[in-house]
Amino acid sequence: MFNVLQKSSKARLGLLQTAHGEIQTPFFMPIATSGAIKGLTMEEIKELGGQIVLSNTYHLHLRPGEDLVEKAGGLHKFMNWDGPILTDSGGYQVFSLSKIRKLKADGVEFQSHLDGSTIFLTPEKAIEIQMKLGSDIIMVLDECPGANEDRKYVEKSLKLTTEWATRCQTFFNEKRRDALQCVSTNGVEPHLFGIVQGGMHPNLRKQSAEELVEIGFDGYAIGGLSVGEPNEVMYKMTEATVPYLPEDKPRYLMGVGTPENILESVERGIDMFDCVLPTRNARHGHMFTSQGVVRLKRADYKDDFTPLDPNCDCHTCKNYTKAYLRHLFISGEILSLRLNTLHNVAFYLRLMSDIRKAIKEDRFDEFKEEFLKNYVS
């Protein structure tokens, strides 16, 4: 289901089979939190070269609910996307969105951020929801400690994460044949990925990786990073994990990151990324371009009648000037959210495509150096 086709230093070009087609790694997943990319259609994601999107189990469970999505024929049909979907387990949102949460051995109790109702999420429930959604890549439920938790807390949390990973796998194996929602066109079944935790402690990262590999998953994520720690710590934790993951399984660095973060992590052997940055920053007029970050509110752009990024062929860059995009942003126009998001997603997807091309031509290091030379963050 996963083949590394080529390496350039430690950067890997791979092919991942999913129930909704095969996709090339390294890839970036635009985020369709509640079953929609903020402001873009799925056709646009496809046209921009998007191969796979990420949806959030936590949000979809709260609204409209996995039963409704199942009744609609699954998430692919509901949101009009025939490519693969990765769903997270909801664990991270319980940690980041819910003000009240109680961690128990059996699962996690939390209050909905929408209506305050109490919800109990177990490892089995997290898998069941994702199966009902019809996900192609299902994530185990994990516990994500904050960046500043002490070692004792992280050790305890890690124990729970490993126990839950085992329970998720057991449940997944029992139910995978029933996962009728996921209409596989190619005989490939949904995948289950484990999530390495261990906080900012290299030896706990190693322990977590080894325990998960012992259980055995279709792929391995590195979770609990990009939670406020310095970039160097993120890279160090990645380095402390990757050597203990199997060569023949995809590696997914969750919630990462900036263009620099992605390049540094691909260099360390990571294959998969997701992040809210391109979509969220777009809504704040924070634009990613080949020359670095452009902040649209800046007065400099008031009468700048050049395109946002001269090296970009997206609809936004081909048809509008920075002066117009600034005007839309300042005026709070809905079209601003749309055009900005379109460009930022186009930028990220092109970066991934360029990365794959560079690995294929065994010049990843040169590509990275050249890219960062021009890029002012």
Add this chain to the structure above:
Amino acid sequence: MFNVLQKSSKARLGLLQTAHGEIQTPFFMPIATSGAIKGLTMEEIKELGGQIVLSNTYHLHLRPGEDLVEKAGGLHKFMNWDGPILTDSGGYQVFSLSKIRKLKADGVEFQSHLDGSTIFLTPEKAIEIQMKLGSDIIMVLDECPGANEDRKYVEKSLKLTTEWATRCQTFFNEKRRDALQCVSTNGVEPHLFGIVQGGMHPNLRKQSAEELVEIGFDGYAIGGLSVGEPNEVMYKMTEATVPYLPEDKPRYLMGVGTPENILESVERGIDMFDCVLPTRNARHGHMFTSQGVVRLKRADYKDDFTPLDPNCDCHTCKNYTKAYLRHLFISGEILSLRLNTLHNVAFYLRLMSDIRKAIKEDRFDEFKEEFLKNYVS
């Protein structure tokens, strides 16, 4: 510059020449207030059969300012639209948006709703701004009395409106040759339209129409309607005006209206419409369909997996269900604004296209009857 090609009862099919191409009447103008349709691109407007859009002088004057738009090469280039643009004079927004306004013989002083600064708009200034924007159809500055003003006020207001119309025309004739912004591809110059006022008084409407025709304009608008009066009053005022307007000039009912309003007004000889209804209502989940209004928030649609309008071939209706559109709307997704607006604009533009077809085939009355039979408002 305007030819009536065919009539069906009093409904007219016509051809209007503009500096940005010829367009068929009756038409509806989607509103690009600040130089953008809320959530849609101009390419989409064109694909949906949009022939002309309306932009607001008041908004563009305040932000980004007509000088910037002129520097950008005119509004067409700024907002990426090569079809005709009609701009209003700003008079209506001074009346509806500014809390403080002082009417003077020379013009109107008002406070910007954006930053509270004092702005003085004269008939000449209104024309100058529209010329700098590069408008294809320029509107005179008028004074729009509220629906409940007494006759004495309306008489006084009408006197001012006629005086201002004269001044607008004088200024327009002096400056039209300098209007370099409007790059005519076909030798056609920008048009100047007069605006009939007169409140809810039929004989003042007649007087206003006659005075304006005496001055002589390229087209005639009926203003000051759709300001809260009952539909029957709107139709009566239209009937009190149309007979005094020349047959060979286009007639524009400003700010109107619902699908019923449009049908009733075409029947009374109106050729041009604009209204915020399709775009604004879309943002409130109030959808226009061939079967009538659909309010997306209704629980009925929670698990309704049929298209919004089975008789619509827009992107929204072809790709999504009511259940999904409801989910997006309830969740406050940006994509909801976009997909809803796309459909409502598609609906209005198709209605106009169907109206033109019915007139051409001399079956307007039957078309109107059939449409309203199916339409539940």
